[in-house]
Amino acid sequence: MDAVAINNEKKPHVVFIPFPAQSHIKCMLKLAKLLHHKGFHITFINSQSNHNRLAKSGATNSTPGFDFKTFSDGSTADDGVEHIPTLAELWVHLATTFYNLFLDLVSGLETPVTCIICDGFMTYTNMINAAEKLKVPIILFYTMAACGFMGNYQAKALKEKGILPLKEESYLTNGYLEMKIDWIPGMEHIRLKDLSEMMLSADPNHLGLEYLSETAQAADKVSHLILHTFQELESSLVEEIRTIVPNVYTVGPLELLLNHISEKQITLSGYSLWKEEPECVKWLQSKEPNSVVYVNFGSIAVMSSEDLVELGWGLVNSNYEFLWIIRNDLVGGEPVVLPQELEDAVNKKGFIASWCSQEEVLNHPSVGGFLTHGGWGSIIESLTAGVPMICCPFSGDQITNCRQMCKEWEVGMEMGKNVKRDEVEKLVRILMDEGESVMRKKALEWKKKAEIATEISGSSSLDTEKLANDITKLSRN
Missing domain, CATH: 3.40.50.2000 (Glycogen Phosphorylase B;)
Incomplete structure (x- = not known):
């Protein structure tokens, strides 16, 4: 109608x-x-x-x-x-x-x-x-994605089958989480470790497990x-x-x-809880097509100052230019201060901002790859723009999204949560050097399918x- x-x-x-x-x-x-x-x-x-x-x-x-x-x-x-x-x-x-x-x-x-x-x-x-x-x-x-919803929806079945809660905390490290869950159509061969970490506890009254189970099972009502x-x-x-x-x-x-919809027909604009910095797009204007790595870990994820430094050196050592979003509260709410040597190196290869218009950035011709935390908003926006990804999931459905992105949709690679500069450098180079023939091709295919949808x-x-x-x-x- x-x-x-x-x-x-x-x-x-x-x-x-x-x-x-x-x-x-x-x-x-x-x-x-x-x-x-x-x-x-x-x-x-x-x-x-x-x-x-x-x-x-x-x-x-x-x-x-x-x-x-x-x-x-x-x-x-x-x-x-x-x-x-x-x-x-x-x-x-x-x-x-x-x-x-x-x-x-x-x-x-x-x-x-x-x-x-x-x-x-x-x-x-x-x-x-x-x-x-x-x-x-x-x-x-x-x-969220259907996979994120369905992953959370399994909380009840996993409890009924005695798989969750974990029998003891040692199950987090003894290989138990490698168990394959083979009853979810469209998520075949997904592992227990590919579901939200909020479920994976030995505490039968764990708040995260109860919350995900309750909010997903609400769909039954x-x-x-x-x-x-x-x-x-x-x-x-x-x-x-x-x-x-x-x-x-x-x-x-x-x-x-x-x-x-015509812009004249939509009088409301903007969606951000943070001030977006237009200088980001201005900086991108002078860059070659597919030459810049965009780095943003979303609105909630936090990381240690050590991981931030490792990420920074990995980006610098990749020898690609990068747009790096560092929220004011990204490092546990503490002010972000980079070592002087790293700051000098970043200033030569990158541009740092506290927030940006992500969809505008991802659709900019100069952006060739996205290093993301794997939040669904970020992934679907990257798919829409046809940009391949490196995913470093922190929590919740980001973990499931990352698995699907790498295994099912073939548009990205997973990076370990414990950030190491050598791994960052290696993955960025693969993303930008080889992405053109493999992941970038898949990303562009999904972009076209999204447009048709x-x-x-x-x-x-x-x-x-x-x-x-x-x-x-x-x-x-």
């Missing part, structure tokens, strides 16, 4: 509830913009701190039919110094407060809510029960589920998930779907239309 058809009826009012992290917010904002373009009334709910940060990127400008609402996130101001809660602090805060905060917020909205699109990772706050209490249909949006992937990339997995949830929509890559008759375009139509039907019931 198109925007004109919906405008002739009562507009469905969809409330979005993102998990309070950069990649989740960005992904849900993009889908919200798409539905708004189709004539839906949108209310986007964010923590107060994240809303304030998002406002600086222009993402919260006043737009008819697109409202932003905030909830208290426990932030405080003392003597003019504001404390912005860490993700862990906010996670705990929401566990006990968000249910009632949400009900109060919805009750104060002028327009009745007709549908809730909730981040699957927010189901631990009892949002499914909240939807039942409000008598409003709820759709879960897992802003709903009839509609959204994934940020495209059918052609993970067809076997998507079909398997459709045996769990009757209605599954693949809506990725969202950026390509948005590209089909988001064309008018493509799988993701059709699923997005079906989603809009189904929300309208749900709103009438």
Whole structure:
């Protein structure tokens, strides 16, 4: 159903509830913009701190039919110094407060809510029960790959089979994690070690195992589920998930779907919680095609100062130019200070910034490779740009994403979590020297398939239309 058809009826009012992290917010904002373009009334709910940060990127400008609402996130101001809660602090805060905060917020909205699109990772706050209490249909949006979702979904089966929790901590190092899990279509021969490390504990009450199990199994309680992937990339997995949830929509890559909409028709812009530095793109302008390595470990991952130095020397010794994103809190929240010798060497070959417009950078002709932490937002953006990758996964679904990226999609290589300069140098050279004939070719093939999926008759375009139509039907019931 198109925007004109919906405008002739009562507009469905969809409330979005993102998990309070950069990649989740960005992904849900993009889908919200798409539905708004189709004539839906949108209310986007964010923590107060994240809303304030998002406002600086222009993402919260006043737009008819697109409202932003905030909830208290426990932030405080003392003597003019504001404390912005860490993700862990906010996670705990929401566990006990968000249910009632949400009900109060919805009750104060002028327009009745007709549908809730909730981040699957927010189901631990009892949002499914909240939807039942409000008598409003709820759709879960897992802003991740099908493989990431399915990996987490195995927590229950692994517990039932006695594989998890681990019998003892020694199982982490005695080869037990090499065990192959052979019952997941589309993830054949995946190993236990390729699943989230949050599952791999000898503690039967481990919070990570409980959380992943609860939030993934929430899919059993709903009839509609959204994934940020495209059918052609993970067809076997998507079909398997459709045996769990009757209605599954693949809506990725969202950026390509948005590209089909005129800029004049989208008044909201920006998705970043950090200030993006335009100097990054300006620096890239003078570089040769496929000559620059882009390095970014995302919005949450942290590393030691020793690993940072090893990474820096590996990049320098590769003899390739590089754009290196170093967040202010990348080294455990401590100020980042490079040894003078390394800083001098970096200044000759690279450019350092604290944040950038990643999609713009990845699509720049000079960028020939991406050294990433393997977050799904980064991987799908790299696939969309046709850029091969080196993956250094830190936690969560990054580990599963990395396995699929290397083994199934053949667009990258894995780097050890304990960063060594020789390994960084070697992998960067392979990526940039040999990527043209192997990984780069595969990456460009996936780029083309992503473009086809988001064309008018493509799988993701059709699923997005079906989603809009189904929300309208749900709103009438």
